[in-house]
Amino acid sequence: MKIAIASGKGGTGKTTLSTNLAAYISETISNDSNGQVVLVDLDVEEPNSGLFIKGDILKDEYKYRATPVWDSNKCTLCGECKTICNFNAIAQLPNTILIFSELCHSCFACSELCPEQALPMVDKRMGVLKHYQQAGNLPNNDKLTFIESRLDIGEISAVPLIKQTIEYVEDNFSDEIIKIFDSPPGTSCPVIETIKDADFVILVTEPTPFGLHDLKLAVETVKELGREFAIVINRYGIGDNGVEQYCLENNIQIIGKIPNMRQAASLYSQGELLYDKIPAIKEQLVLIYQAINRINR
Amino acid sequence: MNIIFAVQNNDGWDSIISLKYGRAKGFFCYSQETDELTYYSNEENQNAGHGAGINAAQIAINQKASVVITGGSMGPKAFEVLNKANIKMFTQAGEVSVLVAYSNFKDNKYNQVLASDK
Ligand code: SF4
Ligand code: SF4
Numbered sequence: 001m002k003i004a005i006a007s008g009k010g011g012t013g014k015t016t017l018s019t020n021l022a023a024y025i026s027e028t029i030s031n032d033s034n035g036q037v038v039l040v041d042l043d044v045e046e047p048n049s050g051l052f053i054k055g056d057i058l059k060d061e062y063k064y065r066a067t068p069v070w071d072s073n074k075c076t077l078c079g080e081c082k083t084i085c086n087f088n089a090i091a092q093l094p095n096t097i098l099i100f101s102e103l104c105h106s107c108f109a110c111s112e113l114c115p116e117q118a119l120p121m122v123d124k125r126m127g128v129l130k131h132y133q134q135a136g137n138l139p140n141n142d143k144l145t146f147i148e149s150r151l152d153i154g155e156i157s158a159v160p161l162i163k164q165t166i167e168y169v170e171d172n173f174s175d176e177i178i179k180i181f182d183s184p185p186g187t188s189c190p191v192i193e194t195i196k197d198a199d200f201v202i203l204v205t206e207p208t209p210f211g212l213h214d215l216k217l218a219v220e221t222v223k224e225l226g227r228e229f230a231i232v233i234n235r236y237g238i239g240d241n242g243v244e245q246y247c248l249e250n251n252i253q254i255i256g257k258i259p260n261m262r263q264a265a266s267l268y269s270q271g272e273l274l275y276d277k278i279p280a281i282k283e284q285l286v287l288i289y290q291a292i293n294r295i296n297r
Numbered sequence: 298m299n300i301i302f303a304v305q306n307n308d309g310w311d312s313i314i315s316l317k318y319g320r321a322k323g324f325f326c327y328s329q330e331t332d333e334l335t336y337y338s339n340e341e342n343q344n345a346g347h348g349a350g351i352n353a354a355q356i357a358i359n360q361k362a363s364v365v366i367t368g369g370s371m372g373p374k375a376f377e378v379l380n381k382a383n384i385k386m387f388t389q390a391g392e393v394s395v396l397v398a399y400s401n402f403k404d405n406k407y408n409q410v411l412a413s414d415k
Binding site: 082087088089090091092093094096098100103156 | 345
Protein backbone atom coordinates (compact mmCIF):
# COMPACT_ATOMS: atom_id res chain seq x y z
CA MET A 1 0.00 0.00 0.00
CA LYS A 2 1.35 3.39 -1.01
CA ILE A 3 0.56 6.38 1.18
CA ALA A 4 1.71 9.77 -0.06
CA ILE A 5 2.07 12.53 2.51
CA ALA A 6 1.83 15.88 0.78
CA SER A 7 0.99 19.52 1.39
CA GLY A 8 0.26 22.60 -0.67
CA LYS A 9 3.51 24.15 0.42
CA GLY A 10 6.62 23.38 2.43
CA GLY A 11 7.01 23.73 6.17
CA THR A 12 3.60 22.45 7.22
CA GLY A 13 4.80 19.32 8.98
CA LYS A 14 4.98 16.85 6.12
CA THR A 15 8.31 15.43 7.24
CA THR A 16 7.26 15.38 10.92
CA LEU A 17 4.21 13.33 10.06
CA SER A 18 6.02 11.02 7.61
CA THR A 19 8.88 10.16 9.96
CA ASN A 20 6.81 9.82 13.13
CA LEU A 21 4.10 7.80 11.43
CA ALA A 22 6.63 5.44 9.85
CA ALA A 23 8.46 4.94 13.14
CA TYR A 24 5.22 4.49 15.06
CA ILE A 25 3.91 1.88 12.61
CA SER A 26 7.22 0.00 12.74
CA GLU A 27 6.87 -0.15 16.51
CA THR A 28 3.27 -1.38 16.48
CA ILE A 29 4.11 -4.17 14.05
CA SER A 30 7.28 -5.19 15.89
CA ASN A 31 5.76 -8.55 16.92
CA ASP A 32 4.39 -9.32 13.49
CA SER A 33 7.01 -11.48 11.81
CA ASN A 34 5.99 -10.37 8.31
CA GLY A 35 5.36 -6.76 9.18
CA GLN A 36 7.33 -4.09 7.45
CA VAL A 37 7.07 -0.40 6.70
CA VAL A 38 9.09 1.58 4.17
CA LEU A 39 9.61 5.33 4.44
CA VAL A 40 10.63 6.97 1.17
CA ASP A 41 11.79 10.58 1.04
CA LEU A 42 10.80 11.82 -2.42
CA ASP A 43 11.42 15.47 -1.68
CA VAL A 44 14.56 14.95 -3.73
CA GLU A 45 15.54 18.59 -3.92
CA GLU A 46 15.71 18.85 -0.15
CA PRO A 47 15.37 15.46 1.47
CA ASN A 48 15.32 15.83 5.24
CA SER A 49 13.54 12.79 6.66
CA GLY A 50 17.04 11.41 7.19
CA LEU A 51 17.60 13.95 9.95
CA PHE A 52 15.06 12.06 12.07
CA ILE A 53 15.37 8.50 10.87
CA LYS A 54 18.78 6.94 10.92
CA GLY A 55 19.92 3.43 10.16
CA ASP A 56 22.56 1.25 8.60
CA ILE A 57 23.22 1.94 4.98
CA LEU A 58 22.50 -1.06 2.80
CA LYS A 59 22.81 0.38 -0.67
CA ASP A 60 24.03 3.61 -2.17
CA GLU A 61 23.60 3.97 -5.92
CA TYR A 62 23.80 6.65 -8.56
CA LYS A 63 20.76 7.29 -10.70
CA TYR A 64 21.07 8.25 -14.34
CA ARG A 65 18.85 9.63 -17.03
CA ALA A 66 19.34 9.92 -20.77
CA THR A 67 20.20 13.23 -22.41
CA PRO A 68 21.20 13.90 -26.02
CA VAL A 69 24.80 14.38 -27.05
CA TRP A 70 25.56 16.26 -30.24
CA ASP A 71 27.53 14.52 -32.97
CA SER A 72 29.10 17.33 -34.98
CA ASN A 73 30.20 14.99 -37.77
CA LYS A 74 26.67 13.93 -38.63
CA CYS A 75 24.81 17.18 -38.00
CA THR A 76 23.79 19.31 -40.98
CA LEU A 77 22.63 22.20 -38.74
CA CYS A 78 19.08 21.89 -40.03
CA GLY A 79 17.74 23.33 -36.79
CA GLU A 80 14.98 20.73 -36.27
CA CYS A 81 16.10 19.84 -32.77
CA LYS A 82 15.95 23.31 -31.27
CA THR A 83 12.44 23.78 -32.67
CA ILE A 84 11.25 20.42 -31.38
CA CYS A 85 12.50 20.78 -27.82
CA ASN A 86 9.68 21.99 -25.59
CA PHE A 87 12.01 22.72 -22.72
CA ASN A 88 14.40 25.21 -24.34
CA ALA A 89 17.25 22.81 -23.72
CA ILE A 90 18.76 23.25 -27.18
CA ALA A 91 20.26 26.34 -28.80
CA GLN A 92 21.65 26.61 -32.29
CA LEU A 93 24.71 28.74 -32.93
CA PRO A 94 26.05 29.41 -36.41
CA ASN A 95 28.23 26.28 -36.36
CA THR A 96 27.21 24.46 -33.21
CA ILE A 97 24.29 22.85 -31.41
CA LEU A 98 24.39 23.59 -27.67
CA ILE A 99 22.58 21.23 -25.32
CA PHE A 100 21.73 22.25 -21.76
CA SER A 101 21.38 18.83 -20.24
CA GLU A 102 20.17 20.18 -16.89
CA LEU A 103 17.09 21.58 -18.67
CA CYS A 104 16.51 18.41 -20.69
CA HIS A 105 13.49 16.33 -19.65
CA SER A 106 14.74 13.18 -21.37
CA CYS A 107 11.74 13.07 -23.71
CA PHE A 108 13.84 11.65 -26.61
CA ALA A 109 12.00 13.84 -29.15
CA CYS A 110 15.09 15.56 -30.58
CA SER A 111 17.01 12.32 -30.72
CA GLU A 112 14.27 10.45 -32.54
CA LEU A 113 13.37 13.24 -34.92
CA CYS A 114 16.87 14.36 -35.91
CA PRO A 115 17.05 13.48 -39.62
CA GLU A 116 20.77 12.70 -39.36
CA GLN A 117 20.75 10.68 -36.13
CA ALA A 118 23.17 13.23 -34.78
CA LEU A 119 21.72 13.29 -31.24
CA PRO A 120 22.27 9.92 -29.58
CA MET A 121 20.93 9.70 -26.01
CA VAL A 122 23.61 9.05 -23.40
CA ASP A 123 23.18 8.40 -19.68
CA LYS A 124 24.02 11.26 -17.37
CA ARG A 125 24.11 11.14 -13.58
CA MET A 126 21.25 13.04 -11.90
CA GLY A 127 21.33 11.99 -8.26
CA VAL A 128 21.92 9.39 -5.58
CA LEU A 129 19.57 6.86 -3.97
CA LYS A 130 20.32 5.59 -0.48
CA HIS A 131 18.69 2.58 1.12
CA TYR A 132 18.90 2.15 4.93
CA GLN A 133 17.94 -0.82 7.01
CA GLN A 134 17.10 -1.04 10.68
CA ALA A 135 16.13 2.57 10.59
CA GLY A 136 14.00 4.11 13.31
CA ASN A 137 14.85 4.93 16.86
CA LEU A 138 14.21 1.59 18.50
CA PRO A 139 17.03 -0.80 19.25
CA ASN A 140 16.89 -3.84 16.98
CA ASN A 141 14.02 -2.44 14.99
CA ASP A 142 14.20 -4.35 11.73
CA LYS A 143 10.71 -3.35 10.63
CA LEU A 144 11.51 0.07 9.24
CA THR A 145 13.34 0.63 5.98
CA PHE A 146 14.28 4.11 4.89
CA ILE A 147 15.03 5.17 1.32
CA GLU A 148 15.97 8.64 0.19
CA SER A 149 17.03 10.16 -3.10
CA ARG A 150 18.90 13.38 -3.53
CA LEU A 151 19.06 15.37 -6.76
CA ASP A 152 22.49 16.57 -7.87
CA ILE A 153 23.09 20.31 -7.61
CA GLY A 154 22.22 22.08 -10.85
CA GLU A 155 19.69 19.46 -11.98
CA ILE A 156 16.38 21.17 -12.63
CA SER A 157 13.89 18.37 -13.11
CA ALA A 158 13.10 16.23 -10.07
CA VAL A 159 10.61 14.06 -11.93
CA PRO A 160 12.95 11.43 -13.46
CA LEU A 161 14.65 10.80 -10.11
CA ILE A 162 11.31 10.51 -8.28
CA LYS A 163 10.09 8.08 -10.92
CA GLN A 164 13.18 5.89 -10.65
CA THR A 165 13.07 5.94 -6.87
CA ILE A 166 9.44 4.75 -6.86
CA GLU A 167 10.41 2.02 -9.33
CA TYR A 168 13.21 0.94 -7.01
CA VAL A 169 10.75 0.72 -4.11
CA GLU A 170 8.23 -1.24 -6.17
CA ASP A 171 10.90 -3.67 -7.32
CA ASN A 172 12.16 -4.34 -3.83
CA PHE A 173 9.01 -4.38 -1.71
CA SER A 174 5.75 -6.22 -2.36
CA ASP A 175 2.39 -4.50 -2.70
CA GLU A 176 1.02 -5.27 0.75
CA ILE A 177 3.90 -3.59 2.58
CA ILE A 178 3.04 -0.10 3.79
CA LYS A 179 5.09 2.50 1.96
CA ILE A 180 5.06 6.09 3.11
CA PHE A 181 6.10 8.67 0.52
CA ASP A 182 7.27 12.00 1.90
CA SER A 183 6.31 14.13 -1.14
CA PRO A 184 7.88 17.29 -2.46
CA PRO A 185 6.00 20.48 -1.49
CA GLY A 186 3.64 22.32 -3.83
CA THR A 187 1.31 21.10 -6.56
CA SER A 188 3.62 20.91 -9.59
CA CYS A 189 5.02 17.99 -11.62
CA PRO A 190 7.20 16.44 -8.87
CA VAL A 191 4.23 16.14 -6.49
CA ILE A 192 2.01 14.75 -9.20
CA GLU A 193 4.63 12.11 -9.98
CA THR A 194 4.63 11.15 -6.30
CA ILE A 195 0.89 10.93 -5.70
CA LYS A 196 -0.49 9.82 -9.05
CA ASP A 197 -0.28 6.11 -8.19
CA ALA A 198 -0.71 6.37 -4.41
CA ASP A 199 -3.50 4.34 -2.82
CA PHE A 200 -4.09 7.07 -0.31
CA VAL A 201 -2.95 10.67 0.04
CA ILE A 202 -2.66 12.47 3.36
CA LEU A 203 -2.62 16.25 2.98
CA VAL A 204 -0.96 18.04 5.87
CA THR A 205 -2.03 21.59 6.59
CA GLU A 206 -1.94 24.26 9.24
CA PRO A 207 -5.20 25.74 10.58
CA THR A 208 -4.57 29.25 9.24
CA PRO A 209 -5.91 31.24 6.27
CA PHE A 210 -2.62 30.67 4.42
CA GLY A 211 -2.76 26.98 5.21
CA LEU A 212 -6.32 26.81 3.91
CA HIS A 213 -5.40 28.60 0.70
CA ASP A 214 -2.64 26.10 -0.09
CA LEU A 215 -4.78 23.20 1.07
CA LYS A 216 -7.49 24.07 -1.45
CA LEU A 217 -4.94 23.94 -4.29
CA ALA A 218 -3.65 20.60 -3.03
CA VAL A 219 -7.19 19.19 -2.77
CA GLU A 220 -7.88 20.22 -6.36
CA THR A 221 -4.75 18.43 -7.54
CA VAL A 222 -5.55 15.25 -5.64
CA LYS A 223 -9.15 15.25 -6.89
CA GLU A 224 -8.00 15.72 -10.48
CA LEU A 225 -5.79 12.67 -10.08
CA GLY A 226 -8.74 10.74 -8.68
CA ARG A 227 -6.91 9.75 -5.49
CA GLU A 228 -8.52 8.88 -2.19
CA PHE A 229 -7.38 11.38 0.42
CA ALA A 230 -7.84 12.83 3.90
CA ILE A 231 -6.47 15.71 5.93
CA VAL A 232 -4.18 15.93 8.93
CA ILE A 233 -4.03 19.29 10.67
CA ASN A 234 -0.64 20.09 12.11
CA ARG A 235 -0.04 22.67 14.86
CA TYR A 236 -3.67 22.30 15.81
CA GLY A 237 -4.70 25.10 18.19
CA ILE A 238 -3.11 28.03 16.34
CA GLY A 239 -5.00 30.10 13.78
CA ASP A 240 -8.74 29.68 13.24
CA ASN A 241 -11.29 26.99 12.36
CA GLY A 242 -11.37 27.81 8.63
CA VAL A 243 -9.75 24.52 7.60
CA GLU A 244 -12.22 22.49 9.68
CA GLN A 245 -15.15 24.40 8.25
CA TYR A 246 -13.90 23.89 4.71
CA CYS A 247 -13.48 20.15 5.28
CA LEU A 248 -16.96 19.90 6.77
CA GLU A 249 -18.56 21.77 3.87
CA ASN A 250 -16.74 19.67 1.29
CA ASN A 251 -17.13 16.35 3.01
CA ILE A 252 -13.42 15.85 3.49
CA GLN A 253 -12.29 13.66 6.32
CA ILE A 254 -9.87 14.95 8.95
CA ILE A 255 -8.05 11.91 10.31
CA GLY A 256 -5.71 13.59 12.78
CA LYS A 257 -5.05 16.84 14.60
CA ILE A 258 -1.48 17.13 15.80
CA PRO A 259 -1.45 19.64 18.66
CA ASN A 260 0.75 22.71 18.58
CA MET A 261 3.30 22.32 21.36
CA ARG A 262 6.48 24.16 22.12
CA GLN A 263 8.13 20.88 23.12
CA ALA A 264 7.49 19.54 19.62
CA ALA A 265 9.28 22.45 17.98
CA SER A 266 12.31 22.08 20.19
CA LEU A 267 12.54 18.31 19.71
CA TYR A 268 12.15 18.80 15.95
CA SER A 269 14.99 21.30 15.86
CA GLN A 270 17.20 18.72 17.57
CA GLY A 271 16.36 16.08 14.98
CA GLU A 272 14.27 14.02 17.40
CA LEU A 273 11.11 12.05 16.75
CA LEU A 274 8.10 13.26 18.73
CA TYR A 275 5.60 10.46 19.20
CA ASP A 276 7.72 8.47 21.68
CA LYS A 277 8.16 11.54 23.88
CA ILE A 278 4.81 13.33 23.58
CA PRO A 279 1.77 11.13 24.32
CA ALA A 280 -0.69 13.65 22.84
CA ILE A 281 1.05 13.26 19.49
CA LYS A 282 1.18 9.49 19.70
CA GLU A 283 -2.61 9.46 20.27
CA GLN A 284 -3.07 11.22 16.95
CA LEU A 285 -0.80 8.76 15.14
CA VAL A 286 -2.92 5.93 16.53
CA LEU A 287 -5.98 7.55 14.95
CA ILE A 288 -4.20 8.16 11.64
CA TYR A 289 -2.98 4.56 11.50
CA GLN A 290 -6.51 3.32 12.20
CA ALA A 291 -7.78 5.42 9.31
CA ILE A 292 -5.10 3.95 7.05
CA ASN A 293 -6.06 0.44 8.06
CA ARG A 294 -9.70 1.13 7.30
CA ILE A 295 -8.75 2.11 3.78
CA ASN A 296 -6.30 -0.74 3.38
CA ARG A 297 -9.08 -3.26 3.94
CA MET B 298 25.73 45.40 -37.79
CA ASN B 299 22.53 44.22 -36.10
CA ILE B 300 21.76 45.31 -32.55
CA ILE B 301 19.15 43.71 -30.27
CA PHE B 302 17.39 45.76 -27.60
CA ALA B 303 15.40 43.97 -24.87
CA VAL B 304 12.26 46.04 -24.27
CA GLN B 305 9.19 46.33 -22.02
CA ASN B 306 6.78 47.56 -24.72
CA ASN B 307 6.38 47.77 -28.46
CA ASP B 308 6.64 51.47 -29.22
CA GLY B 309 9.42 51.79 -31.76
CA TRP B 310 12.34 54.02 -30.79
CA ASP B 311 10.34 55.19 -27.74
CA SER B 312 10.05 51.70 -26.26
CA ILE B 313 11.56 51.33 -22.80
CA ILE B 314 14.53 49.02 -22.31
CA SER B 315 13.78 45.95 -20.16
CA LEU B 316 15.77 45.25 -17.02
CA LYS B 317 15.49 41.53 -17.77
CA TYR B 318 16.74 39.77 -20.85
CA GLY B 319 15.25 36.24 -21.06
CA ARG B 320 11.91 37.42 -19.74
CA ALA B 321 11.77 40.74 -21.58
CA LYS B 322 8.41 41.41 -23.22
CA GLY B 323 10.03 41.63 -26.64
CA PHE B 324 13.07 42.64 -28.65
CA PHE B 325 13.85 45.23 -31.25
CA CYS B 326 16.44 44.41 -33.82
CA TYR B 327 18.05 47.45 -35.42
CA SER B 328 20.00 46.95 -38.60
CA GLN B 329 22.53 49.71 -39.16
CA GLU B 330 22.90 48.70 -42.81
CA THR B 331 19.23 49.00 -43.74
CA ASP B 332 18.21 51.41 -40.93
CA GLU B 333 15.28 49.12 -40.08
CA LEU B 334 13.89 48.60 -36.59
CA THR B 335 11.93 45.35 -36.27
CA TYR B 336 9.97 44.02 -33.27
CA TYR B 337 10.03 40.40 -32.09
CA SER B 338 7.61 39.39 -29.34
CA ASN B 339 8.96 37.33 -26.46
CA GLU B 340 5.66 37.00 -24.59
CA GLU B 341 5.48 33.26 -25.02
CA ASN B 342 8.90 33.02 -23.44
CA GLN B 343 8.06 35.35 -20.55
CA ASN B 344 6.12 32.59 -18.84
CA ALA B 345 8.46 29.74 -19.70
CA GLY B 346 9.41 27.68 -16.67
CA HIS B 347 13.07 27.36 -17.48
CA GLY B 348 15.30 28.17 -20.38
CA ALA B 349 13.83 31.59 -21.21
CA GLY B 350 17.36 32.98 -21.51
CA ILE B 351 18.33 30.32 -24.04
CA ASN B 352 15.31 31.07 -26.19
CA ALA B 353 15.94 34.79 -26.01
CA ALA B 354 19.57 34.24 -26.99
CA GLN B 355 18.34 32.14 -29.91
CA ILE B 356 16.29 35.10 -31.16
CA ALA B 357 19.43 37.27 -31.19
CA ILE B 358 21.36 34.56 -33.05
CA ASN B 359 18.58 34.11 -35.60
CA GLN B 360 18.66 37.85 -36.30
CA LYS B 361 22.43 37.67 -36.82
CA ALA B 362 22.94 40.22 -34.06
CA SER B 363 26.43 41.34 -33.05
CA VAL B 364 25.29 43.21 -29.96
CA VAL B 365 22.60 42.74 -27.29
CA ILE B 366 21.55 45.59 -24.99
CA THR B 367 19.46 45.18 -21.80
CA GLY B 368 18.67 47.37 -18.84
CA GLY B 369 20.01 45.39 -15.95
CA SER B 370 20.88 41.74 -16.10
CA MET B 371 21.89 38.72 -18.09
CA GLY B 372 21.33 35.19 -16.79
CA PRO B 373 24.01 32.51 -16.91
CA LYS B 374 22.48 30.44 -19.72
CA ALA B 375 21.77 33.38 -22.01
CA PHE B 376 25.30 34.56 -21.33
CA GLU B 377 26.75 31.20 -22.25
CA VAL B 378 24.85 30.99 -25.53
CA LEU B 379 25.51 34.59 -26.58
CA ASN B 380 29.13 34.35 -25.57
CA LYS B 381 29.63 31.20 -27.63
CA ALA B 382 27.95 32.93 -30.56
CA ASN B 383 30.39 35.87 -30.18
CA ILE B 384 27.59 38.34 -29.53
CA LYS B 385 28.64 41.27 -27.34
CA MET B 386 26.45 42.04 -24.33
CA PHE B 387 25.76 45.38 -22.66
CA THR B 388 23.53 45.43 -19.60
CA GLN B 389 23.81 48.89 -18.03
CA ALA B 390 21.25 50.76 -20.12
CA GLY B 391 18.64 51.03 -17.35
CA GLU B 392 15.03 51.92 -18.16
CA VAL B 393 15.67 54.42 -20.93
CA SER B 394 14.18 54.53 -24.43
CA VAL B 395 15.65 52.49 -27.25
CA LEU B 396 16.74 55.74 -28.91
CA VAL B 397 18.65 56.90 -25.84
CA ALA B 398 20.19 53.46 -25.35
CA TYR B 399 21.33 53.41 -28.97
CA SER B 400 22.94 56.83 -28.77
CA ASN B 401 24.65 55.95 -25.46
CA PHE B 402 25.90 52.75 -27.03
CA LYS B 403 27.30 54.62 -30.03
CA ASP B 404 29.02 57.07 -27.67
CA ASN B 405 30.73 54.09 -25.96
CA LYS B 406 29.01 54.83 -22.64
CA TYR B 407 28.42 51.14 -21.86
CA ASN B 408 30.96 48.50 -20.92
CA GLN B 409 30.81 45.09 -22.46
CA VAL B 410 29.75 42.35 -20.03
CA LEU B 411 32.38 39.63 -19.77
CA ALA B 412 30.77 37.34 -17.20
CA SER B 413 27.20 36.44 -16.29
CA ASP B 414 25.53 37.80 -13.17
CA LYS B 415 25.35 34.44 -11.51
S1 SF4 C 1 18.10 17.96 -35.84
FE1 SF4 C 1 20.01 16.78 -36.01
S2 SF4 C 1 20.88 17.46 -37.95
FE2 SF4 C 1 19.33 18.94 -37.42
S3 SF4 C 1 20.46 20.54 -36.31
FE3 SF4 C 1 19.69 19.11 -34.77
S4 SF4 C 1 21.35 17.67 -34.48
FE4 SF4 C 1 21.77 18.73 -36.37
S1 SF4 D 1 15.36 14.87 -25.06
FE1 SF4 D 1 13.54 16.18 -25.15
S2 SF4 D 1 13.87 17.67 -23.51
FE2 SF4 D 1 15.85 16.70 -23.90
S3 SF4 D 1 16.84 18.08 -25.35
FE3 SF4 D 1 15.79 16.50 -26.55
S4 SF4 D 1 13.78 17.38 -27.04
FE4 SF4 D 1 14.67 18.61 -25.38
